[in-house]
Amino acid sequence: MLPLRVTLISLLVAASTLLHVVPLLTVAIVKALLPFRRLRRASNRLLTGVAESWIGVNNRVLDGLLQTRIDVQQDVALQQDGHYLVLANHQSWVDIIVLQHVFNRRIPLMRFFLKRQLFWVPLLGLAWWALDFPFMGRHTPRQIARRPELAGRDIEATRRACGKFREIPVAIMNFVEGTRFTPAKHARQGGPYRHLLKPKSGGVAFVLDAMGEGLHAILDVTIAYPDGRPSMMDLVANRVSEVRVHVRQRPIPAELLHGDYQNDRTFRVRFQQWMNGLWQDKDADMDRLLGG
Template sequence: MRWLRVALIIPLVVVNTLVHALPLLAVGVLKAIVPLAPVRRACNAVLVALAESWIAVNSGMIDAFTPTAFKVEEEGALHRGGHYLVLANHQSWVDILVLQKVFNRRAPFLRFFLKRQLFWVPVLGLAWWALDFPFMGRYTRKQIARNPELGRRDMEATRRACGKFRDIPVSVMNFVEGTRFTPQKQASQASPYRHLLKPKSGGVAFVLDAMGEGLHALLDVTIAYPGGRPSMVDLIAGRVPAIRVHVRQRPIPPELVAGDYQDDRAFRARFQQWMNALWQEKDAQLGRLLDGAA
């Protein structure tokens, strides 16, 4: 029965993607070849409306075809016209669907920082490009140490992306662990957290530096899967009994908005201390969500 559900839902997801992606790509091309501000603004509005419609249909299919129970707790009201930095823990590709379902048409459209290789994903890669998703090199600390130019390259890519976001409502999404959580990764990096990997602060610092006072708040999102970390097939097959999400709005410390994270050691230490404290709280919150106490 579960595999029949998968066989029925996947074609619907493909059709939904094509129905929305093809006009989205057409509008994206128009935006690229007619670089006039009024045209860009009009195209951006159409692109976001198409993307939000695509997400709404996907979310509707999750509600209609799976038994998954969503429990969402929020601290603070969301505003569709705002500018947010969104930080979340990362365990599965399901996280993206969860974030889209929670925030769609309630907060500004989510833009993710993506690995450069994802540009080549059929259809979706071009759709992400049309929607101004930033594509990053995602270099390791060792690679940057050997070639500092790589770090500056990602920083410039972040600045270019955030420059586009200044004039439109946006939720800039960052999975600061840099990769999906597994017990093996947790052990290999000797993570001090029970449920999380170590946070990587550089990308967050670059966004705060690039967008400055333009960000209204930080949305601290904790995602929990009490039944275990799921795959996308698990969700479609109805093997995810519950998903719990906690959203907390936090002020962004003004002293961390602008600073030289790459070359100022004192600033970098303060920034990492803030991130580590935030992650310590998230680890405790995730434990409560998994235990069902929150």
Template sequence: MRGAKALFAGALVSASTLVHVPVLLLVALVKALLPLKAVRPALDRALMVITESWIGVNSTLIDVFTTTRFVVEGIEGLRYGGHYLVLANHQSWVDIPVLQKAFNRRIPLLRFFLKSQLFWVPLLGLAWWALDFPFMKRYSRQQLAKRPELAGRDVAATRKACEKFRHIPVSIMNFVEGTRFTPAKHARQASPFAHLLKPKAGGVAFVVGAMGEAIDTVLDVTLHYEPARPTLVDLFCNRVREVRVHVQARPVPAGLSEGDYETDRAHRVRFQGWINEMWLAKDARLAAWNAPGAARGD
């Protein structure tokens, strides 16, 4: 029975995608063909309304097809017109629909830095492109050894995206660990955190430096599942008992957007220390939630 419900839910998610994405692409095409400043704000708003509707339908399907308990803390006072940097631990592919469900229409659309290969995902790749998601091309060490000039292309793409984001309400999403948590990865890293992988500060530092004071607030998000690390199939098969999303708004420390992370060692140490402090607090929170007999969310 659960499998049949999950298949039906998946079919409805696919149907919603097939309805929303063509309309999204049509508006994006009009925007590209009519690059007039007078109409661009209206077209940009139309793109957001379509995307928020798409996310809203998917979130409603989660509510309809599951009995999963969602406990979301700390979202009071968020502004739809703000400029946010959203930093979260990465547990599962479920993280993305959970974050979208928690933040949809509360803050600007979450935008992720995506691998360039994802542009070719049917329908979704074009949708991400239409919504100005930055696509980043990663190069292997062998490629960089042969062509060192490639090393700066990701930086240039990030800077270009951030320049655009300075002038519009935006929420830039970053999974600071760089990959989903698994016990094997945790052991391989010898991570000093009990429930987290080591955070990578470089990408966050570049966004903060490129955006400068345009970043209003950092949203420090802790994600937790019961049972741990579910798949999307687990979610729609109603195997996830509880999802917890804890949000803590933080300021960017004074002067942290002004240094050069790549060349200034003192700035790099300070920036990594700031990220590590967040991760220590996040690890303690996860430890409390995982403790035997821990109280469930209200």
């Protein structure tokens, strides 16, 4: 039964991907050739509609073939035409499936900042490009120390992406820890959080600086797996019985907009303190969601 389920899910998701990527790329090419801004904006709605249909079909496949229960706790009225910054903890690639399941057609299509190498993923890389997902270099501190101009490239890429996002309803997604949680990474960091890695504030600061008042709220999302952190194979093999999600809406502090995170040390410290406070709340949420 297990091989049959995994094979069936894989085939149905692959068929859904092929079915949606062709019209997605067709609309993207037409959009690139259109001479008028109003027509290009209309194309954005078509692209978003195709992507939401793609996610919706995949969600129905998983709902129909798996017994995973996603328990969502929230006290916020979501807006499909809003402008959100979505911040979440990161434990597994399953997180992305969970986020899409929770938010598809309830908020604008989520755009992730992706590593540049992911552009070459067959079909998906082109789909992400067509949807204006920003591709980033993700340089290490050692690389930036040797070549400081690399940091400027990612900042400029963020500004270009956010310039496009100002024109459309958007949910900009950021896994603030920068990597998936593992016990080994947690031990190496020696951070103050029981369930989380330390937050990385730079990307959030650059988005707030570039978008400014173009964002109206933060969606603070906490994802917990009571059975332990799953792999994607655990999910499709029906070994994930429950996922618990808490969604909290937070205002964007006005004093954190338009600051110079890179060069103003006082602002950087203040921004990091704010992020650390969010992460302390999230760690408490994780403790509650896991029943600990």
